[in-house]
Amino acid sequence: MDEILHTDLAPGECRELLAAMSQPLLQWYDRSARVLPWRERPTPYRVWVSEIMLQQTRVAAVLPYFERFVTALPDEQALADAPQDQLLKLWEGLGYYNRVKNMQKCAREVVACHGGRLPGDYCALLKLPGIGAYTAGAIASIAFGQRFPAVDGNVLRVMARLISCDSDILQPRVKKAFGELVLSAMPHHRPGDFNQAMMELGATICLPNTLPLCPSCPLGDICRGRALQTHHHLPHKAPKKAKRNEQWTVVVARWQGRILLQRRPESGLLGGMYQYLCLPGHLGAEECQQQLAAQGFCVHTLRPLGAAKHIFTHIVWQMEGYLADLSAPPQEPLYTLEEIEEQLSVPSAFAHYTRQLPTLPLPL
DNA sequence: AAAACGGGGGC
DNA sequence: GCCCCAGTTTT
Incomplete structure (x- = not known):
């Protein structure tokens, strides 16, 4: 011993x-x-x-x-x-x-x-x-x-x-x-x-x-x-290893007042929880709009929602956000603010964007 | 044995 | 804002 x-x-x-x-x-x-x-x-x-x-x-x-x-x-x-x-x-x-x-x-x-x-x-x-x-x-x-x-x-x-x-x-x-x-x-x-x-x-x-x-x-x-x-x-602990950085562009896509959410894969980080449309990397407005169009979304207006950072045990997420008002309904399901608040679990990593939901500007 | 897996509190 | 906290499962 x-x-x-x-x-x-x-x-x-x-x-x-x-x-x-x-x-x-x-x-x-x-x-x-x-x-x-x-x-x-x-x-x-x-x-x-x-x-x-x-x-x-x-x-x-x-x-x-x-x-x-x-x-x-x-x-x-x-x-x-x-x-x-x-x-x-x-x-x-x-x-x-x-x-x-x-x-x-x-x-x-x-x-x-x-x-x-x-x-x-x-x-x-x-x-x-x-x-x-x-x-x-x-x-x-x-x-x-x-x-x-x-x-x-x-x-x-x-x-x-x-x-x-x-x-x-x-x-x-x-x-x-x-x-x-x-x-x-x-x-x-x-x-x-x-x-x-x-x-x-x-x-x-x-x-x-x-x-x-x-x-x-x-x-x-x-x-x-x-x-x-x-x-x-005391107690003594061995030093921990460095976190890795990930950059994401978070798109709050909206059509007729409802919000597009995607369910994350069942296993892995935040498995089974719901999130806004997430694109890898930090995208400028132009590039973001292009990629959304390439994925079949008809973007009417795109407005910045600011940057956010979330620190997990082993990863740092650096996020840039946009509000995208669509001019046609997307393929994927949309949710009302009430459904999001009452029924769906959205990771607090997105709190910066979730918090803005009730006060988002009206579509132009 | 090491890495994956969140979010909150202290300073 | 940065540092610290810490069980179980998976790799």
Whole structure:
């Protein structure tokens, strides 16, 4: 383990530290746990939905989505039966849309193979789409009271600082080793609360970058990172690679007040979501009009809508926009403003253009 | 093991 | 405006 989790803590000191943490941590959690909707009634379904939403996403961002989602789709069966457009609309703005598609795959599998209810068995959970080691551990421990670790970024940060470990937490083997460490520290009672307490500590006290609030930390007295003052630059992560740039011309094509939208391919970036007409490269008005004509559109007037930039994890989109009023109906489907707002999911990458929809100038 | 996959918040 | 955050699947 020492080879993977680099710490200057002696094995005996490390065991001692791990044995000493659960009691103050759980006491602190009992005092300080935030009141959150999925904690009120932690059914397996609600825990699952919340855990998937919370992947890569902060609590504050999830809050407006959770109640709406579980009200619209109250159980596994309802989720399995939902149309994809409704799913994407419920998820619009949360990002990582494969999460909700996998959730539906998972719901269908649960309906087919587990009697319509999420299984309580960790290994069975792990086999389901969209459920990896973290989510399986979270559901098994929080909803079913079983003793499994749920190692997210918060837990990695807390543990790395607690034992003053500078191993690269992005490495799979390091995550695995921290999972084993967490399990060794986990009490046999309240495993779900123990996991949630670790994450809560990372989210509210043991903060990234900005100074951790060590004076308020229930583990402050036993924290090796704090004692050594190494916690400021922990956890360690390997540097990330550069994003690639993409240039697009975004055309809001309009005919008789309705807007042309195209559905993106089912798989890949923003799969299945709707977008305005997109042409590769930054096109001048002249060139844009030419390409639209070549694609069979009868453009009456073309007006600039300004530039926009959107940054994904791995790509930067630089966009130039145009409003194209057509003089004849296009082949592809048109949508009213109301349909776009109420039913269709348009990625927030296009927010600069979507925002202008209600105030667009009338056709000349 | 590395890349694909969004969007929001802090400074 | 730039930097940081981070589970699961696919390659």
